[in-house]
Amino acid sequence: MVFKRFVEIGRVAYVSFGPHAGKLVAIVDVIDQNRALVDGPCTGVKRQAMPFKCMQLTDYVIKVPHSARQKFVRRAWEKAQVNEKWSESSWAKKIEARQKRAKMSDFDRYKVMKAKRMRNKIIKHEVKKLQKEAAKK
Template sequence: MVFRRFVEVGRVAYVSFGPHAGKLVAIVDVIDQNRALVDGPCTQVRRQAMPFKCMQLTDFILKFPHSARQKYVRQAWQKADINTKWAATRWAKKIEARERVMTLGHLNSDFVSFEGFEVR
């Protein structure tokens, strides 16, 4: 199996943990082997340095120049329609389903399932 998700300028990444967990960002510049300069103009993430450990790379790549300003990143983001493409992926649907189960955790408890068995 060939690895196809390389760290590159324009790659869209999912932030898995930290203060911006659950949001998408675009890699604007690679600082060093551990960090990248990221920007999420349409996901309310300000431009900042973020470690690669926090990010999971997606299949989406935006076309904008190296170290582009936020205006150009936003234009590329909206032109590629990343938010709707992300919402249509299986990855996003799994995350949404997991969050739905966690918010309804009190309804999916063992006691509720026990009551269901008792009724049958």
């Protein structure tokens, strides 16, 4: 499998930890091998230097020139519809599901357990019914 997510100007990254964890940023300039100048005009992240260890590169790239101003980055971000594409991605959906699961109360976990139990009971009943029909033939 060929690696396709390179650090480049305009690459959108997900901030995995730190004060801006869970937000998207665009790489505006590469400072050195460990840090990049990032900007998140539509996610509330001010322009700042951020280590690559804090970021996970996404598949999305916006078309911006080297050291573009925030206004230009915002326009390119909205034109590329990064927020819409991100919210539709399986990565974002997994993160949202994980957060929803973490916020569940004890009673919510109990309701989920009962629903799973009921679902498994129905599936088991249908499988047995199909096995009986297959055995008759």
